[in-house]
Each structure stands twice: as C-alpha cells, then as structure tokens.
Amino acid sequence: MQQTLALVVTTPPNSNLTTSAINLIRAAAKSGVDIVGVFFYQDGVLNAAKNLSIPSDEYQTLTQWQTLNREYAVPLYLCITAAEKRGLSDGLDKNVASSIDSTFTVSGLGELVELTSNADRVVQL
Amino acid sequence: MSEAIPNNITDNMTSNRTVAILNTEAPFSSATGKESLDTALIFGSYEQAISLFFIGDGVFQVIGDQNATEIEIKDYLKTFSALGFYDIENIYVCRESLTERNLPENFHISNIQVLSNKDFSQRLHQHNVIFRF
Numbered sequence A: 001m002q003q004t005l006a007l008v009v010t011t012p013p014n015s016n017l018t019t020s021a022i023n024l025i026r027a028a029a030k031s032g033v034d035i036v037g038v039f040f041y042q043d044g045v046l047n048a049a050k051n052l053s054i055p056s057d058e059y060q061t062l063t064q065w066q067t068l069n070r071e072y073a074v075p076l077y078l079c080i081t082a083a084e085k086r087g088l089s090d091g092l093d094k095n096v097a098s099s100i101d102s103t104f105t106v107s108g109l110g111e112l113v114e115l116t117s118n119a120d121r122v123v124q125l
Numbered sequence B: 001m002s003e004a005i006p007n008n009i010t011d012n013m014t015s016n017r018t019v020a021i022l023n024t025e026a027p028f029s030s031a032t033g034k035e036s037l038d039t040a041l042i043f044g045s046y047e048q049a050i051s052l053f054f055i056g057d058g059v060f061q062v063i064g065d066q067n068a069t070e071i072e073i074k075d076y077l078k079t080f081s082a083l084g085f086y087d088i089e090n091i092y093v094c095r096e097s098l099t100e101r102n103l104p105e106n107f108h109i110s111n112i113q114v115l116s117n118k119d120f121s122q123r124l125h126q127h128n129v130i131f132r133f
Helices: A016-030 A042-048 A062-072 A080-085 A109-118 B003-014 B032-045 B056-062 B077-088 B093-098 B117-124
Strands: A004-009 A034-040 A074-078 A105-107 A121-124 B018-023 B049-054 B090-094 B112-115 B129-132
Touching: A004 A016, A004 A042, A016 A034, A016 A062, A034 A042, A034 A109, A034 B003, A042 A062, A042 A074, A042 A105, A074 A080, A074 A109, A080 A105, A105 B112, A109 B032, A121 B129, B018 B032, B018 B056, B032 B049, B032 B077, B049 B056, B049 B117, B056 B090, B056 B093, B090 B093, B090 B117, B093 B112, B112 B117
Parallel strands: A004 A034, A004 A121, A034 A074, A074 A105, B018 B049, B018 B129, B049 B090, B090 B112
Antiparallel strands: none
16 A cells, blocks of 8 residues: 655744755655645745845755656645744735745645645654 | 454554644744644544644743733634633643743643653653644
8 A cells, every 4th residue: 555644844934854855855755755835834934035136056845846846746835823933924915916936826824734634644844 | 354454453553643743933023823723623633632732932832911012913822712712621731831931831722731841751752743833
C-alpha cells in the first residue's frame, strides 16, 4: 500500500526549516510516497507571497514550491486567516490586488484537519 | 475486493487518531499562542480527539489574572473558555516549568492537569500526531 504524507510549514521562506521541508518532500515523492498536501500556517504563509524578489544568488524558495507542485502535483494549501494577518491578500477585494502566487490553494484550518486525518504521517519541521 | 481491505485498515487507523498540540511560547510575544488555540478549536469543531500540552514558557498562557488590554494586542486568552464548548478537556501543564518560573497553580481555565515531566512525556507520546507551537 502506498504511504501518504502531509506536511505543515510554519516557517518563512528564508528559514532553513522551509528548505528542509522542500528537500523532505522531494525525497519522499521520489521514493514513491504520496504527498497528500502541504499546509502553510503561521509565518509559513509568507511562502505564498508572489511579489517578493530575492537576490539571484540566494535560495529561490517560491520557485522550489512551484517546481514541486508541477513535477509531483503536490497540493499547496494556504491558511487565508494567517495570510491576511500578515498582509497578504487573495484579491477578492476589488481594491486590493492579489499578492498570493497562483500555485497555492487558498483554504483554512479545516484543510489541516482533513490532511491530518488522511495522511499516514504528518510532519512539522 | 482485494483493494477494499487495505482501505478499511486505513480508515480504522485514521479514525482513532489522536492529536496533541504542544505549546512552548509565552502568550503575547507573537501570534503563536492565538494561532495554536485557533487550531485546537478547529480540530474540536470537527470532533477530532485533541489534547493541549503546555511546557516551558508555554505555561504562561494558562496563568490567571493577566490583563492584555495594557498592550497593543488582541486578548485571545478569553477564547480559552471556548475549549469546553468543543469538549476539549485534556489539558496538561508541566509542573517543572511552573516551578522553574516561580508560577503558582492559578489558572484562568478549569480542567487543567498538572503533571510531572515523566507523566507529561508519557501522556504526550500516547498521541499519534503532535503539532508544536
């Protein structure tokens, strides 16, 4: 039976824990584990900010998430309450442009409950 | 038919799953305490088995007679009273953490069980999933 894994990312894009999460997901996906989803909460929501420009010699976290989503179809769920608290917007308000990358699925804490009950293992770094 | 059996096993595994939330930070230095409580309440509203653990500076979150209106922050401590509404009754506090901080066992919520390091650890390890805040 294929094993399933869910991840919770609570650290910002410049944290090495986020890099470790990306490396873990890639390694798990390559070895045949089904990644049911990554949930972004607390400062982890900043990973979804699309307007950040990181110097080219630094680790490009957003590009890494986009690659994981494209290559392994890893769903990326964003807690909108935590995101809005940190100044991100989903663009539903006509006066404010969306600042969330389209790779991410806007959701809420209920998604964390779903992932927790669906995955064989839940990892938070 | 051969596929139905492993699915049933998975269902049994996940339906008995217990979740622990381990709180390690003081209440008002960041949004961590509030976001932890929000998580607990959501799991409670989905009728999932969930327990709260407080250790280290996390014990400050349950100490009584705090007045957050003195600082520019939302007083989320009042929301702890909603735990009972969702039948979240397993709340554990580390005795050593209280002693190290010279804190009395004066809490703003009921149902708290103060446990020794050993009992705290044993109780925590009875859970399938641990979220740390």
